[in-house]
Amino acid sequence: MGLQDKKDIFSFIMINLLLTSIVSGSTDTITSSIPLKDGDTIISSRGLFELGFFSPGNSKNRYIGIWYKNIPAKTVVWVANRETPVIDNSGMLKITNPGVLTLTNDKNTIVWSSNVSKAAPNPIAQLLDSGNLVVRDKNDNINFVWQSFDYPGDTLLPGMKMGKDLVTGRESYITSWKNDDDPSTGEYTFGCDVTGYPHQVIKKGQVLQYRSEPWNGIDFGGISVLPQNAIYKFDMVFNEHEVLYTYKMFNSSMISRLTMNHSGVAQRWVWADQAKDWIVYFSIPAADGCDLVCGAYGTCAINSFPKCGCLDKFVPKYQNEWNGANWSKGCVRKRPLNCKTDGFVKHANIKLPDFQYSMFYKNVTLAQCEKLCLKNCSCVAYANILKTGGTGCMLWMGDLVDIQEGPSFSSVLYVRMASSDLGLFTKMCKHEGFD
Structure with a gap:
């Protein structure tokens, strides 16, 4: 056998080994010369994740997805063409210059494609052990021109x-x-x-x-x-x-x-x-269904019956509806605010209210936070939200909604009240400058 014959046989064996490797899913990449067909898969280098075509549930539609390789029940964690399935087994996933992934059907129509932030001269698509499908230049392991983690x-x-x-x-x-x-x-x-x-x-x-x-x-x-x-x-x-x-x-x-x-x-x-x-x-x-059910100034307690109550010194806005377990209209103050003479009542073990009408001030102490709220007649509550020893002030300017209370909550909320609703001890502490 001549040297050329040996070279030809060797080349034939290497090509077949490469093709077998790709078909069996032992590679983690898609190249511009070899697309991914329906029935083929690629597998991340340590065998953690697999990418290929699948049909969810009882559907016959075909999608490109990523799932855990070694978990018995197929658990899909990402789908490329969520909105545009391939209706048969003709799908093909390709990587093209300058680094765009395209999914085509039997008519070679593009069903789905990725975008690209910058060009990759020699693009490949690679499935990483994190479950991230990335597009990069084959000579650049660091910079990705596209990645599934962004979507x-x-x-x-x-x-x-x-x-x-x-x-x-x-x-x-x-x-x-x-x-x-x-x-x-x-x-x-x-x-x-x-x-x-x-x-x-x-x-x-x-x-x-x-x-x-x-x-x-x-x-x-x-x-x-x-x-x-x-x-x-x-x-x-x-x-x-x-x-x-x-x-x-x-x-x-x-x-x-x-x-x-x-x-x-x-x-x-x-x-x-x-x-x-x-x-x-x-x-x-x-x-327990304790989210967003008790209305303004209402509090929800998981282990209480009924689960909705009103903040101290507040009463149900519509007592008859409240008695019928319709708590959505919430609670109202017993006495109106005065602005100039108001103080605050401390509520511990609280889930802080909705932030729709709130403002955050960085590097503001709790004492400074109280003063900011007192100066603004629209401010109805304040809190320090940071638990790391830092300073951060949150002010609420509208009705307090979605408050929950219980030992599992660690926040403290200071609610603005009319002076006539403040207890004697609270008044004394404020007069003496104590919290």
């Missing part, structure tokens, strides 16, 4: 971010599927709201369904995403340019995800390897 679906993975770019106004949040058979955009979103101070919200369309307390430097009041724990650590980036929430696992072998389901419930899931199943670590809103 979350119904799942937030470790390292993924949600929040708002305060310069461009672009927001990122997780959005429910329509149903188990349809991954297109559903009614519910879970993300960060920067009104007043960053906090987490669930909305149905534009209607608020749930809100957390504000970020206090440690957590969101210890309720919305739970305090720091042995499983994961979360953080907020909050400056003049951006507001971003993210989290990471303490132990890389543990698997956890945050989802927004089509019933309007955000859930933290942890994979239990021994049980071979997902365990719900927490859900919001909580099943």
Whole structure:
């Protein structure tokens, strides 16, 4: 056998090995010369995530998705073409210059495509072990021209971010599927709201369904995403340019995800390897139904019956409706404010009110915060929201809505009251300059 024959055989073997590797899913990349066909997959380098075509639930439509490779029940964490499925098995995912991912059907029509921030001379698409699908130049491992983490679906993975770019106004949040058979955009979103101070919200369309307390430097009041724990650590980036929430696992072998389901419930899931199943670590809103139900100046207590009451020195606005468990109209003051002679009543173990009509002042002490509120006759309450020893003042200018109370809440709220409603001890303390 001649040298050329040996070279030809060697080339034939190498090409077939390469093709076999690609078809079997042992590669983590898509190149411009070899697209991804329906039936093929790519797998991240450590075998944690897999990308390919799938059909959700009872649907026959085909979508490009990313799921956990080694979890028995296929758990999809990201879908590319949520709104535009391929109706048969003709789909093909390609990477083209200058670095655009395109999904085409049997007519070679583009069904879905990514965008590109800058050109990549030799573009490839790579599935990382984080579950992030990135487009980059094959000679540049650091700079991505596009990444799936910038476009979350119904799942937030470790390292993924949600929040708002305060310069461009672009927001990122997780959005429910329509149903188990349809991954297109559903009614519910879970993300960060920067009104007043960053906090987490669930909305149905534009209607608020749930809100957390504000970020206090440690957590969101210890309720919305739970305090720091042995499983994961979360953080907020909050400056003049951006507001971003993210989290990471303490132990890389543990698997956890945050989802927004089509019933309007955000859930933290942890994979239990021994049980071979997902365990719900927490859900919001909580099943007690204490969110946004008691009206202005009403308070909700999870373990009380009835669960709605009024703040001290407030009474139901419409007593008959209140007695019939219609608490939506809330409560009113027994005595009107005077502005010049008003004081404050301290309420501990409170979930702070809605921030729609609030203002935040940085580097302001609690005593200074009280003075700011007293000077403004529209100010009805104040609080220091930071738990890290810092100074930060929140003022409320409208009715106080969505107040909850209980030992699981750690915030303190100071509510403006007419002087005649202030107790003797409160008056003495204020006269003597004590808190």
